[in-house]
Amino acid sequence: MDERTRILQMVANGKVTVEEAEKLLDAVTGKEPGDRPPKTGTILPDYLFVKVISEKNDNVDIKVPLSLIRAGMRLTSLIPNDAMNEINRSLNEQGISFDLTNLRQEDVETLIRSLSEMEVNVTSKNGDTIRVYCSA
Amino acid sequence: MRLPPTFIVVKVTPPRQKTIHVWLPVVLLWPLVLLLLTLPFFLILLADLLTLFRFRLTRLMVAVLALTLELRGTCVTVSPAGSARKTTLIII
Numbered sequence: 001m002d003e004r005t006r007i008l009q010m011v012a013n014g015k016v017t018v019e020e021a022e023k024l025l026d027a028v029t030g031k032e033p034g035d036r037p038p039k040t041g042t043i044l045p046d047y048l049f050v051k052v053i054s055e056k057n058d059n060v061d062i063k064v065p066l067s068l069i070r071a072g073m074r075l076t077s078l079i080p081n082d083a084m085n086e087i088n089r090s091l092n093e094q095g096i097s098f099d100l101t102n103l104r105q106e107d108v109e110t111l112i113r114s115l116s117e118m119e120v121n122v123t124s125k126n127g128d129t130i131r132v133y134c135s136a
Numbered sequence: 137m138r139l140p141p142t143f144i145v146v147k148v149t150p151p152r153q154k155t156i157h158v159w160l161p162v163v164l165l166w167p168l169v170l171l172l173l174t175l176p177f178f179l180i181l182l183a184d185l186l187t188l189f190r191f192r193l194t195r196l197m198v199a200v201l202a203l204t205l206e207l208r209g210t211c212v213t214v215s216p217a218g219s220a221r222k223t224t225l226i227i228i
């Protein structure tokens with residue numbers, strides 16, 4: 001059973017709404033949903049969306065303002081140096097060469113701007129679908 | 137200027153029934169929170185002054201408050217399996 005048929009089957013079974021199915025189909029076909037802003041780089045996304053649609057109908061839909069993430073990132077500057085060094089060492093051990101001590105406000109802004117072009121779609125073997133994206 | 141969350145809305149949609157809206161006026165708690173935070177704020181500021189801002193406690197408190205302000209617009213919808221009930225929490 002291909003992805004498209006599976007989504008249509010989920011609609012037929014009443015597991016997802018037509019609106020949710022439309023978004024899933026867009027994600028599967030790689031098409032941009034109509035309500036998404038154009039990827040010009042000038043429009044900053046306002047929200048981070050996380051949508052989980054499980055085969056067992058355990059659905060979760062989360063919308064988080066990106067300003068919350070921005071404020072959370074600012075907290076990293078308040079982490080004590082000892083703890084920061086420990087975090088950096090752990091990141092390096094995992095193969096991530098990312099130095100949190102050098103994280104500046106401009107970097108956070110760039111990171112958030114880049115999120116507008118990010119979209120993560122995961123479809124597990126048992127039919128669960130996870131979609132993470134940013135939108136205005 | 138960002139305002140703190142004013143309402144928390146909980147929407148519960150039971151199967152084949154009308155949606156129930158519960159509006160929690162967080163705005164009424166603002167004066168109380170302000171009162172409760174005033175004394176700790178000055179104590180933290182004093183502690184910071186005594187330790188020459190070594191622990192950056194005041195900045196930490198301000199950052200946590202800023203984080204609370206940014207909660208506006210958060211929306212979480214949960215539809216558990218086995219029940220057709222849908223619950224939505226919106227912070228406005």
